[in-house]
Amino acid sequence: DTAVSQTPKYLVTQMGNDKSIKCEQNLGHDTMYWYKQDSKKFLKIMFSYNNKELIINETVPNRFSPKSPDKAHLNLHINSLELGDSAVYFCASSHGAVSSYNSPLHFGNGTRLTVT
Amino acid sequence: RKEVEQDPGPFNVPEGATVAFNCTYSNSASQSFFWYRQDCRKEPKLLMSVYSSGNEDGRFTAQLNRASQYISLLIRDSKLSDSATYLCVVNRVSNTGKLIFGQGTTLQVKP
Numbered sequence: 001d002t003a004v005s006q007t008p009k010y011l012v013t014q015m016g017n018d019k020s021i022k023c024e025q026n027l028g029h030d031t032m033y034w035y036k037q038d039s040k041k042f043l044k045i046m047f048s049y050n051n052k053e054l055i056i057n058e059t060v061p062n063r064f065s066p067k068s069p070d071k072a073h074l075n076l077h078i079n080s081l082e083l084g085d086s087a088v089y090f091c092a093s094s095h096g097a098v099s100s101y102n103s104p105l106h107f108g109n110g111t112r113l114t115v116t
Numbered sequence: 117r118k119e120v121e122q123d124p125g126p127f128n129v130p131e132g133a134t135v136a137f138n139c140t141y142s143n144s145a146s147q148s149f150f151w152y153r154q155d156c157r158k159e160p161k162l163l164m165s166v167y168s169s170g171n172e173d174g175r176f177t178a179q180l181n182r183a184s185q186y187i188s189l190l191i192r193d194s195k196l197s198d199s200a201t202y203l204c205v206v207n208r209v210s211n212t213g214k215l216i217f218g219q220g221t222t223l224q225v226k227p
Contacts, residue, residue, distance in 0.1 A: 035217075040219065041124075041201065041219055041220050042217065042219055043160065043203070043217040044217070045214060045215065048214070090159055090160075101148055101165050101167075104150065104162040104165070105152075105160075105162070105215065107159035107160050107161070108159060109158065109159050110158075
């Protein structure tokens with residue numbers, strides 16, 4: 001029944017490690033996103049894929065690498081984790097390439113990453 | 117200056133009160149406007165879109181003032197269940213799909 005699901009829900013790891021977060025949506029949407037919500041609650045877009053193609057790539061360290069094997073999946077791999085990477089990472093999807101009145105964002109329930 | 121600015125609050129109001137939040141945005145070319153709601157430790161969910169003519173959904177009324185570049189959300193007859201953070205969201209420039217989120221305004225409704 002879950003529309004946008006991401007795993008794991010919690011991730012605690014040490015600096016320097018490499019980790020991945022997975023996301024899947026069963027809404028039939030064309031576009032998927034990764035957002036980061038920091039401790040001050042700002043939600044910032046990191047990446048957006050439309051039909052497996054990267055369309056938005058914000059200024060994100062290249063330690064972050066998204067991968068979209070198909071339009072229903074968008075995974076996020078993070079190399080050499082740093083303390084400042086601690087945040088909640090939300091996956092989202094929308095129907096069209098544009099987040100508009102007809103295609104609002106649907107978010108997953110978030111992955112709380114803690115880097116120690 | 118942030119692209120989307122909100123007063124983070126918190127706004128503490130008694131049940132039954134009417135409360136209003138404002139949000140300003142800096143890019144005059146923005147085309148789409150939304151209010152999302154985020155409960156504590158949960159994901160954001162769309163509350164309502166904001167149309168140029170203003171729109172209402174039950175106890176919630178949203179308005180857009182393009183000239184002054186601000187958006188408002190009015191909640192009438194507040195319920196305990198309205199306690200949450202309300203995120204103002206703006207499409208940065210039309211047709212890019214890049215939504216910009218405000219920091220959010222936290223509402224606490226007290227019995």
